[in-house]
Amino acid sequence: MVRRPVVKKEYTLGERVYLVEIGKGLGLTWKHFVYNVKASFRKGPHTVPTCWQYPEDRREIAPIFRGAHMLQLNEKGQELCVGCGMCARACPAKCITVKRGKPAEGEEDKYAGKTMCASFEIDMLRCIFCGNCEKACPKNAIVLGQDYELAEYDPNLCIYDKKRLLANFHRAKAEGRLKPPRKPVPVDAPAPKKKTPSKATMTKKKGESGDSEKA
Amino acid sequence: MSLKDRVADILGKDLVALNEFRGDLCIEVPKGRIVQVLAKLKEEGGFDFLSDLFGVDNLDLYAKAAKKKKKSQEESEDTGETKGKESVQPRFEVIYLLLSLSTNERLQVMVRVPEDDLELPTVTGLWKAANWPEREVFDMFGIRFKGHPNLRRLLMWDEFQDHPLRKDYPLEGKGEERHLNYDIA
Amino acid sequence: MKFQAIQGEGWLLTKAEQLINWGRSRSPWPFPYGTACCGIELMCALASGYDMARFGAERVAFTPRQCDVLIEAGTITKKMVPVLKRIYAQMAEPKWVIAVGACACSGGVFRTYSTQQGIGSVIPVDIYIPGCPPRPEGILYALLKLIDKIEADHPLYKQRPKLIEALEAYK
């Protein structure tokens, strides 16, 4: 059988009477109610206690939010993607398929690189919006934009092709929601030493094969 | 006295191999004496907390090693002799993660289980915590634990046939579907 | 000639249909079936802050018998599939299904032995929401889209397959 420690219920008078605490709780909810009513009359930007009236009043989205993808163009209007397929390789969900192609005769100035992507498909239903493709892209061609209204009746419509990804970019550009270029992460060269090393990295043995002693 | 020496001291002959990597100590003990060894470690070594128990399938690792060996053999054109030695290596490992609450030291106790004798004694008598992990090891690798109070599948459904975490089981499965044996709807 | 009034131009039936649709679209009672991560975002969408009740999804019931919209938020594993089928079967007509998130739509990143690759192969899905998990706004957008779909429905036609058959023959 299970052993259980014996717990004595010791209540103070206020707790025993129990209406006191209930009254306190009710007072608190009323305070919230009054505060919310007041806040709803307040002008200016949205304040927290009222809810976001979604279709009309949209919440401010972080510029780095990972939403629907887009294929970027550079300032000259040239496609940045060269079809290298790094994003497809980095994707954990394997939802990107890229085909590399050469631009047709006379269309070379439409593309920034010497090659281009002949087709670019993202299965949005598979995508988990982790941003690995964005990190892997050497040309900063594919980025995750701010669009989050992605629901569709038909699952086939959720497979975004190149046209749609470029359209995403044009729409974002028109609305001024382009993703800011990522800041370079300061990488340390000689490590500034921590005063007290954590236990996790106490012993540093490099290049030691793990199973050497077992054999 | 360092942990290494202490463990060697406590176990004596039962210590088959000892391996340290990045501060983590892993010891190998013989399969037959696992319960005794763990009891000893619990009583004398102060490792009174079982933090986890799990299996490892070494099939690919051996295949890789064999390939490497073959390659080096071909290079040196040294044929014969060491053939078939890899198959003797037990395929599975079961690792017990122990923790000493007083000294905060962790120890990995490893025991090798060959494919033709997939049975281990249970340690639920020492730690109740081994209950579900052992069931999971049975579910995922097919290693049976003798004396376990309730050795059924844990994560997969009961009618499931295979052992998914074995290396020869494909990631996407073999197309199993779960059907209840009574009609729904 | 008998069917002339029913066949689209009928004033009474159209109005009745509109009335029914209005009623249905203004009260899509959800069954929040949150199994995994998306369930937490669904919780956000239901709670204060986003408040799904503004669109009539007021009464969150945890019994499928009293719900119209099955909001499937989260992974469905193969072990869970019979349960899901049962829930769907228990819901009363008319019923709609929203698949929230990558796992429910297609299995997402979990292309593994134990994950059902999308609930679309098990039960009919009306709306797919990509995202892992989608923002609460994304879920609300899907609900609004579902309301549009309900409004465009023909409940009276749909309920009478025999009538439709007769109409087809009449043509």
Added chain:
Amino acid sequence: MAKQLETICITTGPVEVGDYVTLNIGPIHPAMHGTLRVITKTDGETIVSAKPEIGYLHRGVEKLGENLTYSQFLPITDRLNYCSAICNNVAYEMAVEKLLGLQVPPKAQLIRMIMMELARIADHQVCVGILGVDLGALTPFFYLIIQREEIYEIFEWHHGARLTNSMGAIGGVEADLPERFHEKWPKLRDTIRKANDETDKLLTHNRIWMDRTIGVNAFCADDALNWGFTGPMLRACGVKRDLRKEEPYLMYDEVNFEIPTGKHGDVFDRYMVRMLEMEESVKIIDQAYALYKELPEDAPLMKKVPKIIKPPEGQIYHAIESPNGELGFFIKSDGSDKPYRIKIRPPCYMVYQAFEDLVKGEMISDLIACLSSLNVIAGELDR
């Protein structure tokens, strides 16, 4: 009786009816958090036995990890304990860093600490809120959710996602604290405290709450250790053990904080431990933020790691204190770019296996209270 109860809870398997009433709860019972299932045998309202069945959210994460590269597996760790995804990310990153023998720059460590503590607060808030909901107190849940949105906003502005954060990378973090954090933190600290105060006012001294939680599922400390409890569950039983203190990682040894403990390990103690821990987390963030401010603005955030990570052969285990307890990653590497074996040690797995012992002899309604107070997250339980 049996028939009637069966219709309330949806059964998914044949139930055997013996001398006792067999009552199947779950997996879609509202109190079962979506995917848990408990098959109980009851004598009247007293539970004679309760067999939890898990695996309804088993997604094959460990097998998947063997087929993905080290950096590809990072987003998958979000989906373990989705209430505090950052803790999983950091635990995994630190495990891989240990395998590589890396040490992260101090600024990255502080950012990780701040974000982890915020995640811990968010996790505890969900747990306390859901515990309230399951016991019939809806109000605190709504108040806490309003406040939690603010934390999510900071997450979103730091790494671009609300829930499944995928924060940082192996070798450090990829972004500095956002502007919004500097503006928001003083205000956020007050709102967190206010929300906790309100929850405290609504629940702690409420007679109904006390009657339903005090003395329910009380558990002995040595039993708890035998069952492998960690985290708030163990601390509620009176054992002062916290990996942040015992095996300090990151910079936890440079901040001061208390470890709140309970006495009897009942539901009330678990609730109190969680409430007090939130307060401690606020303190930790304050101190970490002060340390962070001392560092220069262009201090490094990342350690240089090769693009394709290939750790040396070997096996390591590294654990951190996640909101639920000891979250450990065992990684065995064979020298290739994919881990050979990943084993996740989820904290609530160990807690949940003692469920039968926890609820035996109690009432059915206490089972619900017990389950909510364990904070079992199915994603991490089944993996």
